[in-house]
Amino acid sequence: MNARRLISSAILAGALSLGLVALSACAAFDSTDSAGTADASAKKSGGKLAVTASFYPMRYLAERIGGDHVSVTTLTKPGVEPHDLELAPRQAADLGEADVVLYLKGIQPAVDDAIAQSGVKNVVDAASLTAMERHGTEAGAREETRDAERAEATAAGTDPHIWLDPVKFTEVANGVGAALEKADPDHAAAYRRNTGSLxxxxxxxxxxxxxxxxxxxxxxxxxxxxxxxxxAERYGLEQEAITGIDPESEPSPARIRDLGAIAKRDKVTTVFFETLTSDRTARTVADDAGLRTDVLDPLEGITDSSKGDDYLQVMRSNLAALRKALGAK
Ligand SMILES: [Zn+2]
Structure with missing residues (x-):
C-alpha cells in the first residue's frame, strides 16, 4: 500500500517535471520566435528573416547584408573559440527554426552535423562561395623537420580561414547577398544595396x-x-604558425626550434598571439628567440578585448600590427 503510494507519487513527480521541461522548452522557443505564425509568410520569425550564423565572420555578413530585415542568432557565443565548438542540445533544436542558416563548412564539425540534420531549406555554406585551398602542404614539403601533428591538421582538409582575405570575403559576401535575395525576395533591393556597401x-x-x-x-x-x-598569400607574405589550422594542437619542441631559426633567417621581430586562445606558447617562442609579442586577431569572435568593435576595425588593427612587425615604410 505504502509502496504503491510511493510509486504513484514518483510517477506524478515525474510527470510534473516532464511538464516543466516541456513548458520551458516552449518558453525558449517563444522568446526567439515571439511573433511566429504558420500562415502565408515563409518567414518563421514574424516580420524579419531569421538568420542563424555559425560564428562571428558569418554573423558580420548576415548583419551587414541583412540590415533591418533580418534577426541574427549566432551559434558561437562571443569569446568562445569556435574551432571544435560543441552545441547545446537546445541550440541544435533551435537551428530548425531558422529561415536561413549561414555557416562555413569544415571549421566546426558539430555545427556541420547539426545543420545537416536541421531540415532547414535555406542553408548557405560560405566555403562553397569562394575557392578553398590547402595551406601548409607546400611548406611541409620544404621543411623536412615539420612535426607530424601539424602535417595531419593541415592535410585533413582545406584551410577554412577565408574571411581574413578581404578579396575572398568579398566573394562570400556577394554569394550571401544573392542567397538572402532568394530567401526573402520582398527585400531583395535592400539586400543588394547592403551587399554593395559592404x-x-x-x-x-x-x-x-x-x-x-x-x-x-x-x-x-x-x-x-x-x-x-x-x-599571407594575397599580400605576398609568409605565415609561420606555431600550431596548425586548429588552435588546440600543441607544437613539438622541434617546431619551436625551427621557428627560432626561421625568425633569425627572415629577420622576424614579433610573435603574434590571439585574443581567444592562450598566449603561453607564443610567449615561450618569443622568449626563446628574443622577439616581441603582439596581437594578430583571427576574428573568430569579437569580445571586449578585441582591438575593434567589428570586422573592419579589427582588420585595420591587424594591418597596423603587421606593418609594425614587418617594418613597413
Ligand atoms: Zn582558426
Whole structure:
C-alpha cells in the first residue's frame, strides 16, 4: 500500500517535471520566435528573416547584408573559440527554426552535423562561395623537420580561414547577398544595396592592405594558429604558425626550434598571439628567440578585448600590427 503510494507519487513527480521541461522548452522557443505564425509568410520569425550564423565572420555578413530585415542568432557565443565548438542540445533544436542558416563548412564539425540534420531549406555554406585551398602542404614539403601533428591538421582538409582575405570575403559576401535575395525576395533591393556597401568597404580594406604591406623590411610573420594563410598569400607574405589550422594542437619542441631559426633567417621581430586562445606558447617562442609579442586577431569572435568593435576595425588593427612587425615604410 505504502509502496504503491510511493510509486504513484514518483510517477506524478515525474510527470510534473516532464511538464516543466516541456513548458520551458516552449518558453525558449517563444522568446526567439515571439511573433511566429504558420500562415502565408515563409518567414518563421514574424516580420524579419531569421538568420542563424555559425560564428562571428558569418554573423558580420548576415548583419551587414541583412540590415533591418533580418534577426541574427549566432551559434558561437562571443569569446568562445569556435574551432571544435560543441552545441547545446537546445541550440541544435533551435537551428530548425531558422529561415536561413549561414555557416562555413569544415571549421566546426558539430555545427556541420547539426545543420545537416536541421531540415532547414535555406542553408548557405560560405566555403562553397569562394575557392578553398590547402595551406601548409607546400611548406611541409620544404621543411623536412615539420612535426607530424601539424602535417595531419593541415592535410585533413582545406584551410577554412577565408574571411581574413578581404578579396575572398568579398566573394562570400556577394554569394550571401544573392542567397538572402532568394530567401526573402520582398527585400531583395535592400539586400543588394547592403551587399554593395559592404563590398565597397572590403575593397577599400584590400587597397589599404596592398598599399600598407607593399614595402616592408621583412615578409615573414609568426602566428599562434595557422589562420592567416589566405591573407599571407594575397599580400605576398609568409605565415609561420606555431600550431596548425586548429588552435588546440600543441607544437613539438622541434617546431619551436625551427621557428627560432626561421625568425633569425627572415629577420622576424614579433610573435603574434590571439585574443581567444592562450598566449603561453607564443610567449615561450618569443622568449626563446628574443622577439616581441603582439596581437594578430583571427576574428573568430569579437569580445571586449578585441582591438575593434567589428570586422573592419579589427582588420585595420591587424594591418597596423603587421606593418609594425614587418617594418613597413
Ligand atoms: Zn582558426
Amino acid at each position: 563590398v565597397k568597404d572590403l575593397s577599400a580594406l584590400d587597397t589599404s592592405y596592398k598599399q600598407g604591406l607593399a614595402d616592408t623590411g621583412g615578409r615573414t610573420f609568426i602566428t599562434t594558429h595557422a589562420a592567416f594563410g589566405y591573407l
